[in-house]
Amino acid sequence: MCFFEIVSIALMFFSPSDFDTSLSVELLIQKLSSKSELDHAIARQLLSLKNPVVVVPKILPFLESEDPDIKGTTRNILIDLANDSKKWGGDVRKNLSHILIESFLDSKRSTSAREDILKALIFTVDDEVDLLPLKEYLINEEWREKIRTALVEANTKPAKSLLCDSLDVLDDKAKSAILLGLYQLDGVPCEEKVISLLSSSNPELRASAVLSLSNTPSPIYAEKIFQVCVLEPEISDYYQQNWDSLLRITERILQTGGNWSYAINLYKKILAFSKSQSIVCSAIFGLGRYGDDSVAEFLSELVITSEGEKKKCAMCALSQISSKGIADKLLNLCGRLSLEEQAMLLPGLLRENNREINETVINILSTPIGKEKFINSFWEEPNCNYLNYLTYLDKDITEIQRNKIIQSLWKYVSTNTEENQECKGKAYMLLYKMAPPDEKPYAMSGLKKFPITEVTQDLLQDILKEGYDSLPFPLLFELYGALPNEDERKGRLKGLLISQIKESSLELILSIVSESKYLDNFPSLAGFITSWKLIGPFPWSFGEGIDSDYGVLNAVEGNKGVEFRGKRFEWKSVKTEGWGYVNLMHLCEGKDEECSNICAFALANIKITEAQESYLLLGSDDGYRLWVNGELIDAKNVDRGMKVDEEKLPIKLLPGSNKILLQITQIRGGWNFCARLVDKENKPLKFEMEGN
């Protein structure tokens, strides 16, 4: 029965007055000396609340008791009092420390009693308490370890000072023990003494000095440890330990920050000088964990010039680096490795996504090692790029591998915090395809919450059976695209989509549908003007504002060409790209470096059945001027990227034909615009494109 159980039972039968805090110390001491366990409990509870300076001298004799319960209770009371001594203030605490030190020094006490007193002392000391009386016990072999532990735990200035002073008088073996204590402290006290021990002829002492320095992230210490490591003979018992210490301090330097280049160079020196395979690999892994593109360069060289374990370590490390430009390096390296070796680089390759990486990864996945590595990497570090390849793995994998993929997918959807929610949708769709029947409903539930870019036919049928009014936009969009034109449900879906476009931010919707294979359906749903005639580019500069029309206003009727500064310009018909924007860079005919400080005009003819309050929602890179039926509506001379619906410009459209003319300026960089028409309720306007 434990102490608390006894107390609990006792409390059921005895009154609160048994725990009367006004009971005197003497009475409580009597209870301590009784045979009753309840009395011991009471003594412990209440003596711990009394002034420790009064209590401790009185209870110390009980540490010598033959009765283990009395001894144990006394020990607990002593620790409680010492631990709570802070609340009594400086003088009480100081006095208690002195009492405990004096008591410890009393050689008439038993060893176990003195050990208990020492443990209590740790809680009471601070920088004001002189611990010099303990010095002789530090030198004493029987007590050294206990005193050392106590001084390390006390961690006060006098404690550290005592540990350091003992280095002057102890033999080498004892010094090593002290140094192991110093290793556990923050920072290195008496660093000069410790550093001087680095050149000791005793390898154990050298290694202990190295160890004690290795916890502090100091490049100065690291330099000294490196010199010891390099000079340590390989046959030395401490060879491995020294190099381990150097690895430790190098990593501490990188975690603390401020000396990155130095620490990376140190890893390189470790792998150049150490003869231990495990140390070399650890240094290589360190380069992978903390490295950048320059380190990737170094590791790539290492992969090419090394063999065996070192090569494998370098490949693993290379895959850990996530800086820009790594993918190109990995692709170059793949050209010099076997497919099995390339598999080691998969985690690195799969951090980016382009055509060349796709081809390389698909090749790697044709090997059993590639598949295995892919599946393991996906489990360890799932990211969206893996999802595209899972369809390649669906066949030719074992049941165990398949289950691991499913588990990885569940892990991905439950922990993934990527902003691109489309990836989560993809993952749910894969789960729907791969998961066992009892998990499919959970996958479907997830699929409804997150957008996807691909709907399989069987999935489509399942969703349509369930009803689709409350589905999110991306899923509705996919369904709309997948249904044949003659399907009567298509009209209903269109209405739902237009409703959602009206209510939502188009920027958000675009981020989802831009990857869809049905993207061509989007512009007309959203009310984008999709057919334009362009004329330009004309020379222009930001500083001159947007005042000149270059004669284009007179060329709108009849689509006449324009003559400007001896050059002839004609209208060119274009359609919007992607979700509904016009890319004006084509006017530069591929000479991107000349595609700056220019402007162009875009003309659209639209037809509506009846006049209504309308808005033109415009995004442009860079500035613009807008005319509707010859009337200048708005102008903005600005340096910006295109943002859909950035401007909401009220316009008057007449029943029948209307001409919308835009002038779009170009300072540098991207050059494009997008324009759509909505009614006063923000619903995409119904209109026809005329004769463009």
Add this chain to the structure above:
Amino acid sequence: MRAFMFWIGTFCLCCTQGTLIADEETYLLFKKEKIGNAIFESASVFDVNKDGYLDIVSGEFWYEGPELEKSHRITYLEPIDDYYDNFSDFPMDVNGDGYLDVVTGGWWGKTLRWRENPGKEEKNWVTHDVEEVGNIERCLFCDLDNSGIPEVIPITKPVLIFKLKFTENGKPAGGFEKIVIETEGGGGHGIGCGDVDGDGSIDLVFSGGWLKSPQNPYDTKGWKWFPEFNLGSASVPILVFDVNEDGLNDLIVGSAHDYGLFWYEQRKDGEAKREWVKHDIDKFRSQYHDIQLHDIDNDGKLELVTGKRYRAHAFHDPGSKDPLGVYYFKITNGKFERYTIDYGPADRASGVGIYFWVEDIDKNGWKDIVAPGKEGLYLFRNYGLIPK
């Protein structure tokens, strides 16, 4: 026996492979300290309370030197998402009371301001509006007239110069005189100053070209615009510096909101047209918003000190989720060699924000780096070369 073996081994190693142990690389020793968790993106160093110790000023607070543990409030700033409308903290005694004030401005407030140092009083600093000038993507502080006092140039179009006013007694008068340069040039993202054409006057450099200064920089009609290059979304500042030591000043430019750090080599043969040839310094890091030249390693030559502005446009800029870093580049005959002081993810490493400061804060003879930013305010104390 083992001790003997150790010494024999040492002897042999030194004799046969002594050069292997010698390491030609030298590195500066930095100690990184976190000063504050606040996410202001600008910082400076000056003696705020005139107690003889340098302090750090950043956004709403100043941190009292030499310990830099105690902070004092300067003002309250309204957050806008994870930004504050405070993109500079330039020290200048604006009102002539002997205490350095702070000149600042920001994007949303569109106003050039100065905050008045209350001296020994523990109270909030009063903010004075100078002028509403438009969005301020950090100011340039440049001594255009060699008076010893920098002028303040927000990046605006038209080009505005704010010159500190003085009383008849020559004391700062508590305000600025606005000078409007009549030019078609200016604007865009990025600004710098320096003698581009070597005529002794300090010119202004913008993203789309450079403004040649007349002899008198306050001759408002005398500036001439040369739209000779297109630097994109350039850093603040753009540095004018002879990189390849051919006698012609070149430009060092960071991409503030994209990947890249570049230098543009000025080539001019006699009266021929000036050419600017672009060279890469670093293609793989992005958001080099603030770049500066300092002799960080006391070798008598200037190094390029810079780093990443974390979340310059939230996570919309290319490379915005890449690791952060603080770097210096040694420049030798047109070659840049990068030394990385700090590097890693935002919860471990530091960038340099939009306006960082380099100063020997602890007077040990080595310049330290104060790096503000949305990842926190850090001080990198420089202790000189790591002894070999």
